[in-house]
Amino acid sequence: xxxxxxxxxxxxxxxxxxxxxxxxxxxxxxxxxxxxxxxxxxxxxxxxxxxxxxxxxxxxxxxxxxxxxxxxxxxxxxxxxxxxxxxxxxxxxxxxxxxxxxxxxxxxxxxxxxxxxxxxxxxxxxxxxxxxxxxxxxxxxxxxxxxxxxxxxxxxxxxxxxxxxxxxxxxxxxxxxxxxxxxxxxxxxxxxxxxxxxxxxxxxxxxxxxxxxxxxxxxxxxxxxxxxxxxxxxxxxxxxxxxxxxxxxxxxxxxxxxxxxxx
Amino acid sequence: xxxxxxxxxxxxxxxxxxxxxxxxxxxxxxxxxxxxxxxxxxxxxxxxxxxxxxxxxxxxxxxxxxxxxxxxxxxxxxxxxxxxxxxxxxxxxxxxxxxxxxxxxxxxxxxxxxxxxxxxxxxxxxxxxxxxxxxxxxxxxxxxxxxxxxxxxxxxxxxxxxxxxxxxxxxxxxxxxxxxxxxxxxxxxxxxxxxxxxxxxxxxxxxxxxxxxxxxxxxxxxxxxxxxxxxxxxxxxxxxxxxxxxxxxxxxxxxxxxxxxxxxxxxxxxxxxxxxxxxxxxxxxxxxxxxxxxxxxxxxxxxxxxxxxxxxxxxxxxxxxxxxxxxxxxxxxxxxxxxxxxxxxxxxxxxxxxxxxxxxxxxxxxxxxxxxxxxxxxxxxxxxxxxxxxxxxxxxxxxxxxxxxxxxxxxxxxxxxxxxxxxxxxxxxxxxxxx
Numbered sequence: 001x002x003x004x005x006x007x008x009x010x011x012x013x014x015x016x017x018x019x020x021x022x023x024x025x026x027x028x029x030x031x032x033x034x035x036x037x038x039x040x041x042x043x044x045x046x047x048x049x050x051x052x053x054x055x056x057x058x059x060x061x062x063x064x065x066x067x068x069x070x071x072x073x074x075x076x077x078x079x080x081x082x083x084x085x086x087x088x089x090x091x092x093x094x095x096x097x098x099x100x101x102x103x104x105x106x107x108x109x110x111x112x113x114x115x116x117x118x119x120x121x122x123x124x125x126x127x128x129x130x131x132x133x134x135x136x137x138x139x140x141x142x143x144x145x146x147x148x149x150x151x152x153x154x155x156x157x158x159x160x161x162x163x164x165x166x167x168x169x170x171x172x173x174x175x176x177x178x179x180x181x182x183x184x185x186x187x188x189x190x191x192x193x194x195x196x197x198x199x200x201x202x203x204x205x206x207x208x209x210x211x212x213x214x215x216x217x218x219x220x221x222x223x224x225x226x227x228x229x230x231x232x233x234x235x236x237x238x239x240x241x242x243x244x245x246x247x248x249x250x251x252x253x254x255x256x257x258x259x260x261x262x263x
Numbered sequence: 264x265x266x267x268x269x270x271x272x273x274x275x276x277x278x279x280x281x282x283x284x285x286x287x288x289x290x291x292x293x294x295x296x297x298x299x300x301x302x303x304x305x306x307x308x309x310x311x312x313x314x315x316x317x318x319x320x321x322x323x324x325x326x327x328x329x330x331x332x333x334x335x336x337x338x339x340x341x342x343x344x345x346x347x348x349x350x351x352x353x354x355x356x357x358x359x360x361x362x363x364x365x366x367x368x369x370x371x372x373x374x375x376x377x378x379x380x381x382x383x384x385x386x387x388x389x390x391x392x393x394x395x396x397x398x399x400x401x402x403x404x405x406x407x408x409x410x411x412x413x414x415x416x417x418x419x420x421x422x423x424x425x426x427x428x429x430x431x432x433x434x435x436x437x438x439x440x441x442x443x444x445x446x447x448x449x450x451x452x453x454x455x456x457x458x459x460x461x462x463x464x465x466x467x468x469x470x471x472x473x474x475x476x477x478x479x480x481x482x483x484x485x486x487x488x489x490x491x492x493x494x495x496x497x498x499x500x501x502x503x504x505x506x507x508x509x510x511x512x513x514x515x516x517x518x519x520x521x522x523x524x525x526x527x528x529x530x531x532x533x534x535x536x537x538x539x540x541x542x543x544x545x546x547x548x549x550x551x552x553x554x555x556x557x558x559x560x561x562x563x564x565x566x567x568x569x570x571x572x573x574x575x576x577x578x579x580x581x582x583x584x585x586x587x588x589x590x591x592x593x594x595x596x597x598x599x600x601x602x603x604x605x606x607x608x609x610x611x612x613x614x615x616x617x618x619x620x621x622x623x624x625x626x627x628x629x630x631x632x633x634x635x636x637x638x639x640x641x642x643x644x645x646x647x648x649x650x651x652x653x654x655x656x657x658x659x660x661x662x663x664x665x666x667x668x669x670x671x672x673x674x675x676x677x678x679x680x681x682x683x684x685x686x687x688x689x690x691x692x693x694x695x696x697x698x
Contacts, residue, residue, distance in 0.1 A: 070679050083686030086694075109680065113687075120694040124687055126680060128667055208649070210656075 006063040007055070010253025011048055012084065013040050013071035016107030016135070016220065020047035021250040022055055023258060026094050030054035031247045040074035048077065064257035068249060070108060082256055084249050085113050085124050090259070091252025092216045093119025095242045100212035103202060103231070103239075104249065105221025107135045110202055114209040123209045127201065135220045137173070138227070141194050144177050145187045149220075156191035156226030163193030173197070192226060199230035206235055216240045218248040273337055274497035274556040277536040278529075280522040281498035284505070287518070288334060291327065291508055292383040298324040299387040304457050307386075307409070309402045310507045311577065312395035313422055313442075313598040314449055316469040316590075319511035321453045321461060326386050327508050328405070332363035336553035336671035338382045344370065345672060353408075358401040359640040359672040365405070368412040391456050393449065394419030399643035418452040420445040424602030427609055427616055435599065442595035450591070466590040469511030478580050479519035480506050486526050487571055488628050491535025493526050496546045496569030497559035503575045541566030542631040542692045545624050547651065547663070548573045548617070549636030549644050550670035558681065565689040571628045573620060574644065578604060617647065618654045625659055632692050633663040639675045662691045 005024055012019040015036060022030040032050035034043050044067070052059060065079035068087045075081075084104070092102040093115060104111045113124040127134060142152055163185050165173055177190055206215070215237055221227050222245025232239040242248045276282050295305045308318060308325040318325050335341040341359075344366030349355060351369050353362055367386065370378045377385035392406035392415060406417045423441060425434050450461050480502075487494055502522060509515035528534075544562065546569050552558060559569055581600035587593050605616035613619060624630060633655065635648045652663050664684060668676035 070683065081686075083683060083690055085683070085687035086690045109683075116694075121687060121691045123662065124664075124684075124691070126684055 006258070007057060007061055008254045008257040009048060009051060009062055009065045010087065010250040010255070010257060011044055011065065011067045011069075011075065011079065012087070012247070012250040012253060013044050013067065013069040013074060014106055014108075014249075015070050017246065018043040018047050018069075018071075019247045019250040020044075020051045021247050021254045022051040022057075023251065023254040026255050026258065028251055031244060031250070033246055036071070040071040041076040044071075044074065045076050064260065066253040066257040068253045080257065082253060085111055086121055087249045087252035087256060088218055089113050089115045089121045089252065090119045090255050091248040091250075092218060092242075093252075094255055095248060095251070096214060096216050096240050098214045099216045099240065101206060101209065101215045103206060103215065103217045103221075104219040105135055105198075105202070105217065105227070106219045107139075109134050110205060110219075110221070112202070112205040112209055114212065125205045125208045127205060137198055138194060138224065140174050141177055141190065144174065144181070145190060147187060147191070150223075152191055153223070153225035153227065155188045156195055156224075157188075157229070159186075159188040159192030159226075161186075161189050162196055163190050165193050165197045192230070195224075195226045195230035196234075198227060199234040202231050203234040211235065211237070213237055214240055216242070218242060218245045220246050222246070222248075274559045276501065277493070277495045277498050278502075278522065278525055280518065280525055281494075281501040283518075284501040287504050287509065287514070288330070289383050291330065291504075292386065295324050295326045296384060296387050304390045305387055307389040307392040307406060309393070309395045309397070309405075312393075312397045312402075312420065313594060313601075314393070314395065314420060314446060315507075315510040316466060316473050316594065317446065317450060317453070317461070318393070319469045320466040321450075321457055321459065323391075323453065323457065325508070326389055328364040328386065329360045330504070330508060331367070331382075331386055332360040332671050333553040334382050335363055335367075336673075337556065339554065339673070340380070340382050341554075341671050341673070343378070351411075355672075356640060358399070358405070359638075359669055361401045361405045361408075362640075363671060365409060365412070368409050372412040388413065389415055391415055391453070392417040393453075395422050396420070397422035399641075416452075416456060418449060420449050422598065424599065427606050427614070431603055431606065439592070439595045439599050442598050443592050446591050446594055463590050470590055470593060472513060472516055473510040474580065476506055476510060476515035476519050479516065479523050480576065481580050483519065483523050483526050484571065484576065486523075486530050489530040489533075490543070490629060491533065491537075491540040492543060492568045492570040493529035493534065493536070495536045495559060495563070496544075496572040497556055499572050500551045500556070500575065506576070536568045537563050537566065539566050540568050541696075542689070543568060543570040543629055545570065545621065545628065545630040545633045546572035546574060547621055547633040547635040548648060550574065550638050550641050552636060552666075552668055552676065553671050554673045555668070555676060555678075555681075558685075561682070561685065562689075565685075567632075567689060567692070569634075570630065571624050573617070573624065577601070613654050613658070615651070615654055618651050621651060621655060622658055625655075625661065630661065631695075632661050632688065634688070635663070635665040637665050637667045638670045639667070640669050640672060662688060662695065664688045 007024050010021045019033045030051040032047040067075040067079040068084045072081050088104045092099045102113050110127040114122045217239050222241045305324045344363040347369050348362040348366035394403050394406040396403045403419045505515040505518040578601035583596040605619045608619040609616040637645045
């Protein structure tokens with residue numbers, strides 16, 4: 001009976017990390033995430049191999065692969081290419097069937113999509129070619145504050161007086177952060193201020209697609225509890241976050257490989 | 264979805280006539296250099312300023328500075344001019360057409376001649392500069408700023424139109440009279456500069472030729488409702504050269520007649536731009552990305568053809584009352600009627616003339632999706648796009664997308680972002696077809 005089970009993989013080649021998900025009948029079986037590094041090809045091969053090893057499978061057992069993300073053209077194995085917005089939509093749909101709006105905050109861009117009850121994209125918007133609209137903004141500020149990415153969220157939740165940033169530009173915010181540190185501002189207040197600035201930008205995108213609940217936040221931004229809180233406040237709604245927000249797009253890609261939809 | 268490697272900047276054209284436009288463009292600058300060598304007057308000018316026929320009737324050879332900026336971008340030869348203007352203190356948020364023009368003039372002054380390798384031999388030094396307020400304010404101020412590098416006289420006219428809720432009957436005569444006075448001021452200036460009086464018969468002739476060219480162009484676009492699409496938007500952004508840079512000349516009429524014949528043949532024989540047309544796209548507005556026109560072919564690789572566009576054919580033919588016997592008054596009337604031709608429809612429906620034009624195109628051309636291009640340094644064609652998209656959303660549920668870059672400044676463009684957006688847009692169109 002085991003021989004008749006079909007397996008599908010999704011590989012999300014992002015600018016910061018490369019993720020893979022293995023599914024069967026939309027059930028998540030294995031995931032792997034590695035830093036993108038200098039060679040997308042090597043990293044993509046590595047994550048795919050890893051999920052197969054975790055499941056005890058040979059590559060021949062895969063019935064389909066979908067590759068997505070900014071570096072999807074670098075995939076070193078034969079795979080169908082689908083845009084990350086469609087993959088996010090489908091991943092979100094299977095994780096939260098009630099979702100109608102999906103936000104993905106990644107290393108390069110923030111993407112927002114309005115989706116149908118079937119997980120199809122109706123409308124979408126992307127942040128501009130600007131670091132302030134993406135996770136890169138947080139990386140820049142965290143580096144100055146000597147805070148690890150994992151600690152940004154918990155630390156920011158301790159803030160009592162979030163710093164008001166007078167700019168929405170990551171470059172200017174970097175110098176503004178240095179000024180605020182010199183003035184004695186606390187790291188948690190600076191981080192909470194960054195979250196608020198980002199939340200305002202994200203909320204503008206979400207309103208641009210005419211938000212409908214439920215709203216789901218995926219991507220690296222979903223791992224930052226402070227950012228999730230700020231976005232929820234900016235939108236005045238509850239934000240749902242998957243258990244593994246960074247691999248949700250890869251999971252959606254794997255689901256699309258299984259569905260084999262005409263796109 | 265399969266994706267294809269793209270290395271070139273220009274687009275593969277759909278029609279033979281569009282492929283011939285390069286010659287027309289080269290001729291603009293060659294003619295200006297020749298005229299200059301022969302002691303004739305040449306003038307910097309702004310496209311779509313409603314004064315083209317006057318320039319031709321005065322036998323002044325126009326140099327369209329905005330077109331030159333687009334040409335530089337298509338040749339990827341714009342950076343040194345942009346950087347020079349910025350080094351001279353012009354902000355990166357100023358119109359990039361203006362920055363290229365100002366940077367070119369600055370370099371020419373500094374080098375004492377046309378910068379080496381400037382596309383199409385560069386622009387000769389003008390004898391006068393003719394600005395206008397039509398479309399945006401940089402077009403009025405640009406040539407005044409260029410006075411920093413060029414010791415030649417400048418004259419800018421005001422081109423006006425009423426707000427959409429104005430009582431047209433009540434304001435019409437005032438607007439036409441004002442516009443006529445603006446043209447008369449320009450004519451006096453040009454007469455002074457050339458030492459020649461305007462020949463009104465000659466002006467009537469240029470108007471006749473210009474209107475005939477635009478009528479043919481309008482008829483060509485009407486044929487583009489055909490499925491499959493006989494002529495794509497990237498061709499439009501080439502063939503516009505005849506309408507905007509050769510108005511009042513027989514060359515424009517001949518060009519559009521040949522294009523008309525070609526498009527008619529394609530329609531009658533069902534010859535499409537691509538073999539398998541799946542989606543028909545409307546280019547909803549924004550100046551074209553001159554630096555990356557192959558992007559239209561990228562859409563085509565997914566079966567999506569830009570069937571029609573709103574940019575660069577701003578008006579349909581209008582009928583000036585036969586009682587108008589003076590050609591300058593005719594130009595003023597025509598300008599007013601062109602600017603207000605969608606007002607009545609707008610007042611009866613969405614309230615916005617641009618939206619009315621887009622809705623009409625979506626309906627007539629069987630459009631599946633709309634793409635806008637937001638240009639960071641062009642407020643005139645970018646502001647309003649989100650608003651149009653929102654109003655359109657009340658009347659249609661077809662997917663719409665806004666790509667962001669600039670018309671000529673490549674620093675505002677991200678290929679990875681565009682490809683990601685286009686991929687998702689095509690999938691949204693496909694998903695909609697599947698529902």
